[in-house]
Amino acid sequence: MGPLAGIRVIEIAGIGPAPYSAMVLADLGATVIRVDRPGGSDLGVPIPPSLELLNRGRPSIAIDLKKPGAAEIVLRLLDDADGLIEGMRPGVMERLGLGPDVCLARNPRLAYGRVTGWGQDGPRAATAGHDINYIAVAGALSGIGRPGASPVPPLNLIGDYGGGAMYLAVGMLAAILSAKATGVGQVVDTAMVDGAAQLMTMFHALAAAGQWPGARGENLLDGGAPFYDTYETSDGGYVAVGAIEAKFYALLLEGLGLDPAALPDQYDRAAWPALRARFAAAFRSRTRDEWAALFAESDACVTPVLERTEVAEDPHLAARAAMIDIAGIRQPAPAPRFSTTPAATPSPPVAPGASTRDVLGEAGFDTNEIETLIAGEVVFEDAS
Numbered sequence: 001m002g003p004l005a006g007i008r009v010i011e012i013a014g015i016g017p018a019p020y021s022a023m024v025l026a027d028l029g030a031t032v033i034r035v036d037r038p039g040g041s042d043l044g045v046p047i048p049p050s051l052e053l054l055n056r057g058r059p060s061i062a063i064d065l066k067k068p069g070a071a072e073i074v075l076r077l078l079d080d081a082d083g084l085i086e087g088m089r090p091g092v093m094e095r096l097g098l099g100p101d102v103c104l105a106r107n108p109r110l111a112y113g114r115v116t117g118w119g120q121d122g123p124r125a126a127t128a129g130h131d132i133n134y135i136a137v138a139g140a141l142s143g144i145g146r147p148g149a150s151p152v153p154p155l156n157l158i159g160d161y162g163g164g165a166m167y168l169a170v171g172m173l174a175a176i177l178s179a180k181a182t183g184v185g186q187v188v189d190t191a192m193v194d195g196a197a198q199l200m201t202m203f204h205a206l207a208a209a210g211q212w213p214g215a216r217g218e219n220l221l222d223g224g225a226p227f228y229d230t231y232e233t234s235d236g237g238y239v240a241v242g243a244i245e246a247k248f249y250a251l252l253l254e255g256l257g258l259d260p261a262a263l264p265d266q267y268d269r270a271a272w273p274a275l276r277a278r279f280a281a282a283f284r285s286r287t288r289d290e291w292a293a294l295f296a297e298s299d300a301c302v303t304p305v306l307e308r309t310e311v312a313e314d315p316h317l318a319a320r321a322a323m324i325d326i327a328g329i330r331q332p333a334p335a336p337r338f339s340t341t342p343a344a345t346p347s348p349p350v351a352p353g354a355s356t357r358d359v360l361g362e363a364g365f366d367t368n369e370i371e372t373l374i375a376g377e378v379v380f381e382d383a384s
Contacts, residue, residue: 001344002029009083017115017164018087019054026057027334034058036352049351057346062353062380071097083111100187110185111175115168119191131159138196147217163195226276237288238305251300256282353380
């Protein structure tokens with residue numbers, strides 16, 4: 001099931017972008033084997049294995065990669081694999097005996113995917129960081145927030161998932177396609193700072209064209225324009241407005257009951273504060289859901305700002321089944337969608353080591369080998 005059926009990837013389990021990228025590949029039909037450490041990955045907060053949703057859709061084998069013989073187990077798993085994903089700091093996989101030179105010598109057509117914050121080289125490569133640090137250096141964080149206030153972290157969507165996980169997924173697919181055409185594998189060096197910087201391409205273009213003249217929160221797409229912002233409603237909810245084009249802006253004014261002749265020009269930046277005040281007063285006259293109903297079939301680009309707990313009940317997302325239940329947990333469905341090779345419903349996440357025996361058996365390990373590895377605490381069963 002799914003367009004990646006037949007693709008096989010070994011994931012060295014970690015946190016952040018690596019498991020997200022592995023989840024995306026598995027959602028789309030790839031067979032992804034998760035190599036967990038005993039006890040699982042340190043997420044910084046306690047989450048039961050059944051709720052680590054980024055781990056869905058993949059069996060797990062738990063291996064103590066520091067034990068003698070552990071690297072050979074992974075190398076045997078790589079014999080028939082198309083790719084490997086790892087998110088360790090630079091040098092860690094090499095110290096474990098699983099660096100790209102070793103793995104590509106074992107399987108020359110392997111796509112060896114690496115994702116880190118800073119990349120495999122450069123002055124910061126060996127230092128720690130998190131999403132907020134990578135997007136800060138990439139120039140993305142400085143543009144998010146209100147005028148005169150501190151930059152606002154946009155969850156960890158830009159660095160970890162946009163600039164990291166999705167670039168790794170694209171890089172893996174490109175490297176796998178290349179290997180299928182040439183028989184030659186390669187290393188995919190994915191840096192979250194690189195991805196986040198590339199996500200800013202359009203804003204460099206706007207600035208070069210003189211269309212991004214203001215500071216944070218003073219421009220077209222950062223909340224500076226009154227027709228591209230959020231507004232509080234009478235019940236304390238919020239609506240999002242994105243009426244950039246003139247035809248959409250006209251529908252916005254019509255829905256708000258505002259006379260265009262009595263308002264300044266849409267792109268008169270000096271008048272934006274006054275225009276924002278008019279919009280704010282109008283939106284405070286009704287509840288969020290009343291505005292949602294009024295603009296429901298309009299091209300005014302006005303939508304309710306939904307809480308995370310409301311997403312599944314939104315009529316549009318419900319009609320598209322964008323949220324699904326897996327083992328009783330509501331979560332996002334696989335995306336995107338395919339007309340002839342639709343993705344299956346992912347299986348729920350399993351505890352580290354839950355599939356150890358099955359994975360080893362499928363890789364050709366006999367019963368005696370498996371029992372010896374378990375007895376020697378090289379591999380573990382249900383090692384959560």
